Amino acid sequence: MWSKIVKNRVSIRFWSSLVPDEPEGPCVLTDVPGPCSKKLKKDLGKMQYAGAVKVFGNYQKSIGNYLVDADDNVLLDMYAQISTLALGYNHPELLKVFQDEKNLKTMINRPALGVFPGEDQPKRVHSVVSQIAPCLPKINLMMCGACANEQTFKNVFIAYQRKKRGKKDFTDEEKHTAVINQPPGAPNLCILSFAGAFHGRTTGALATTHTKFIHKIDFPSLDWPVAHFPLYKYPLGEHERENAVEDKKSLAQVEDLIATYNKKDTPVAGVIVEPIQSEGGNNEASPKYFQELQKIVKKNNAYLVFDEVQTGGGGTGKFWCHEYFDLATPPDVVTFSKKFCLGGYFHSDELTPDKPFRVFNTWMGDPGKVIMLETIIRVMREQDLLDNVQEAGARLKCGLFELEEEFSEIMNSVRGPGTFLAFNIVKPELRDTVLQKLLQKGVLCGGCGDLGIRFRPALIFQKHHAEIVLDKLREVLNELNC
Template sequence: MNRAPLVARKMLQYPFARAYSSVVLSSLGVAAAVASAATSTVDGPHTRPVVKTAIPGPRSKALLEEMGKSLSTSQVAFFTDYEQSCGNYMVDADGNVLLDLLTQIGSLPLGYNHPAVMAAVSSSSALTPLVTRPSLAMFPPSSWPELVQSTLLPLAPRGLSEVTLMMCGTCANENAFKAAFINYMDVKREKPLTPDSEEYSSTMLNQPPGSPKLSILSFMGGFHGRALGTLSCTHSKPIHKLDIPAFDWPVALFPRLQYPLDQFVRENEMEEKRCLAEVEEKMEKAAKAGEPVAAIIIEPIQAEGGDNHASPNFFKGVQSIAKKHGASFIVDEVQTGGGATGITWAHESWGLTEPPDVVTFAKKMIVAGYYTTLDKRPKEGYRIFNTWMGDPIRLVMLKAVAAEIRSKDLLSQFRESGDVLLSGLRELEECYPFLVHRARGQGPFCAIDCHTTNQRDTVISTLRSKGFNLGGCGEVGIRFRPALVFEPSHASLFLNAFEDTLAELSR
């Protein structure tokens, strides 16, 4: 395989690490200082993977046994030394240094122990909300309006000016459902609600009209969370849903595109038209059954379901159908938002003529919640409510992250890293088609498939043994979720190891 010239050309353009000013961290006990010299890099002392033991190693195995006495351990991969982890590199409990292309399931925007974030949470102004953790919907601090307006509103998707904060991606989606239901009924309601309305008494018995028969339409392969409503809209893996009662809500097929895209243009267009026709059919069927769809929820990329993509025309078609039926169009950007695809919001690449009704977020945004328009705000208090309604320390962190992204133009670099990574994956599938295929992605948010689950698991475990951490998606996919400080040089380092691994497995 002749990949060296491509990598060499790209590598000439990018230095391995960018310099950051050193910061002096306070004694919060969050982590040790990652650097002390002005020439320190975001990766701290780490310049490459270093593997000393098997992964998991003896220390991780001992901790696993200890933890198993009181907590579930079936999903634990290995234990991590977070104080020693820096930038793109995580260090495990046995001292192994791994280039992390998964970054806590895509939730670390600037990697581990980034100096700017550490400085932000170490400031005296961050200590009080960290210790007090106010109930923001009832007793917000006096600094809260300015912090929200200076941090969250500049990041808002175009056309959306209202933000509601939550604790995680699941509850962001769950409460987006509630907001959609409330809005749907507000539009349909002929007269204002009063405390003596039949709605008030009937809802206490879970009966109409207070508890109306409404539904959410979702897509096969989607993942939106593990609460009861979101789990009813999750269709990625059976184990997530097994034994849990679910709402009988409509689910439509999501397109299964054929790759390479330029060789299957007509086939993919027909597939998307077929899926849009089914969405229309499901909407009409739900309305006739007396359980109309109040919202359609969709991911720009079906992450947990296998990194499934669709064209902008497909998403425009879904939005058009939602609008036709008076349903909210909810775009779940929990995984793709905050720059994960190389742009702040993945849906903004679709060229929509009007914004989605709701955009949910979490992960790389650090704080969770949803954006919408002012008219979608419930008229009464306590309808979208919990004890905390977000976390002020997370917003302090997000402010530092957003400033770092702007000052370093990280998204431009991130897109370039994605070009290196995705082009390398495509070259590898050409060379080893019997091992990997269907390389796809938007920015570094990309994936490649093996042909069987066992084959995929072998590739991941082999790469982990060489010091590269990544994860699976769907049944056979390998997914990449690096931090925004991921550079083309990191991509090249990984691709060389990936090529070596595929060569070994093909012998």
């Protein structure tokens, strides 16, 4: 399998890996993207817009932490399909899943779960909820993270209006005006979000997304409030006073915006926040900040939604990132996707719709992906992957601190828990150069914000992979320092 890829090496040695037959390290045979990827991009571009395509993957050869592209370049994947791969490529346990005929039939028949779920669906869902639920009793499955956030807003609005309406049924006026998008049936409610947030690209979710203009320009949107999110200075221990000011500034603005929108007769029904802003720059906030935010939301009879689409599933070293915050009570909603293979959200009893079809679509998730998720959870437990993330992340972060000290004129602000790490490069154009140079050396990373480089490896990323990343990054920084 690997003979062509490793033919130029002096020796072939395999590390003790969590996935059998992982290669020793990256191996770049062409420019990245290479001629095959460029041709495929041109071919695809004749049928659909392909401007965002970086490389084409060979998913037959890709394995573990390594993405093999169409030109047989072996890339150590620190981005993991935008943080989606829990167990890396072609994990042997996942390859077994659909060799089972019952599982295969579950996948290919793909029932409309909201109306015709399979007889094993209660058992499957209970298996997931009982093992990973963040102290919330209910789950709703969807297809992706944007869908999960979009539908969550409906649950929030339903619960908010139900509190206001009490036990009364819908009035005839509400029924009529709802259909034509007018109050009182379509009430003036809003969701508060934060500058730098990314929550998806469907209409409601996009109204709470505030990163790149290209996601939003030309699209009509909603007049919903946007609060400042704390922007910390690093190292954290040297900037406690400034960062505390950032917390207070953000929390004060949240309170002011809730009051302002209440006066406009557009109450804030919910607040959505990422435990760590991902696309926006890997921006963190302190446990104390989130504790105070929860108090403000509760005081104003709104609901707190944690968007754990990217942070959930173990990359931070805990299954749920908000576990770091020591909240007084669980959040009202926790949304997920990415490493879970499908989308969805856990929520409190209070947010359960009281009538059918209020939160609904044809598939309501995918039972085949639930089977995959069961396997992922099992492997995480059997291989102690949360501990592995902590250990590998500690080595990677320590090495990044060392590079930050050595190359302080180029990089700074190392941050993040587990392997959910990032650092800044001093200028946007130089950041892009670093990303490209790393890619040419066989390390695939992602950008975030204007200056950030983020790491999102699979849970099977180990300390020896961290050494490879640090060596390649050092090479790039040395080249730039010349």
